[in-house]
Amino acid sequence: MTVFVLRRLIQAAIVVLLMSMIVFFGVNVVGDPVDMLVSPEADQAEIARVIRDFGLDRPIYEQYWYFLKGAASGDLGNSFIFGQPALKLILHHMPATLELAFAALFMAIILGIPLGLYAGLYPDRASSKAIMAGSIFGFSLPTFWVGLMLIMIFAVWLGWLPATGRGDTATFLGIEASFFTRDGLSHLILPALNLALLKISLVIRLTRAGAREAIQQDYIKFARAKGLSTGRIVFVHLMKNIMIPVVTVLGLEFGSLIAFSVVTETIFAWPGMGKLLIEAILQLDRPIVVAYLMIIVILFVVINLVVDILYSLLDPRVRLGEQGA
């Protein structure tokens, strides 16, 4: 197990390094941030001063080397606009996004698995067919449109839930989150649902497919022949087998929940990393964009590792330690 983790860590480091190169050079060929930073009336001398201040007069490989040196000590550069460390700005916005992503993941699990299981166990019922048809909508309707519809129905017409922003937060066990206040929860529901919709559909389809396949297996018939109760067959024999692919996919999808919460955060004015990124892109605030992308890369790498380890816990056939990694 240790060897396995160590090897994965080295691989991860290489991936992060390569990604930093792609991201840094990629972002630096787009647009000219100086135009955005100086006032239109600035003279040539003023412009030259700004360029020098941000180190943009240097050759790009030198800028990259400078960035790497900073990154090694946890400094991903200062925001052009705010003049603050980019990392600090992003970390400041991170809890809001994480909260949103966890809420969405939670919804995907508590809605997706039971619905998928039901549709898989009773595939011929009309309600199962309705669930599957619904999941197609969940897949195919664009997030931004669904978000707008949710706002229109629940915030404008029915007036049940607030449309934008993050509500009151409270601190519990050192975590500041809106889970702990009524107002916070009411603000959280719509954006979380919007973000979760695609994942709910995905989990429904995965669970259904898994259940349909597993139910045909001899081990389920054998479990029935042993006279086990339906509950034990479904929740122990069936579920443990279905959960293997579901956990894998959900784990990987958690990264994308965070990364692609950009759209949802924009629509619901949720003060998270995604909103910060969109503003940074619009203002060509390169350090923020680079830092954001680097954090996402690291996130994905870590999640992959965690999923691999989780997977081995669920499926005894891939116990990593026994095969010497």
Add this chain to the structure above:
Amino acid sequence: MTLTVSNLHTHFFTRAGVVKAVDGVDFQIAPGEILGLVGESGSGKSITGFSIMGLIDDPGRIVSGSIRLKGEELVGASEDAMRTVRGNRIAMIFQDPMMTLNPVLRVDTQMVEAIRAHEKISKRDALARCRDALGMVGIPAPEERLRAYPHQLSGGMRQRVAIAIAFLNEPDLIIADEPTTALDVTIQSQIIHEAQSLCKRTGTALVWITHDLAVVAGIADRIAVMYAGRIVETGDIDAVIDTALHPYTVGLLGSVPTSNRRGERLTQIPGMPPNVMNLPKGCAFGERCPRRSSECDAEPLITEPRPAQAVRCFHPHGQGGKL
């Protein structure tokens, strides 16, 4: 009698039509007796087994007939009542030991739950019984095997575990659905020997479903040959093997290579088993039968031309026609 099956009909109502998988099966089995249920794929032998277990799924169902376990009627019993019978009074062993154990649950989990589904017993006592059961079927170091996952055991070992599970609750009857087909020949004979001696010792009746006549000859007391959803011949194993009456049984025996007919050509049964969705009129074997006559357009009834041997045929062997 441990089990009395009479006039059992199990049909499958598919979109393409009604499949009469089991179409009028009768047999009995006494305590400790081993009945070999023989037939080709699709003859309805496995469906007969699943019907007894009450494990026929949609679109199939038992249309008519009776299955009595020690006098108690099982056809039409509630699902709850059947659950208390399954694994407790009738147990089942499946064909492929690679597939019958749940890959993500440990052996002890899968054994203990089989006991605890039917009686209130502490986990420790249940575990002790599982260990004894594993020892009984010839598994070395049962303590260790209990903590193993199925993929850590060989095929033969897994089938032994399945057999141990079947015997756990000391059932009246065990239905074994081709339990040795997927195993090596050497393992086969060990398993057969173990199943046989366990049945004799515990008084458990055993229905051994197989297509392999050699296996049946080695284990069964009596044999029932199925064709197209019906039993066409039944009798004591030695009688049927020595002087088969039904042309189908004769054909089956002729297609088994044996050492005392070395060098001879193996006989084949011409043609294919009929489509059970669309059976020919009269005798289902008629189209493939060398002894067919115009009489065979009517349905043959079961007769007993010799003591303890019954056949469903108008022109059975043994009367003029020698084997």
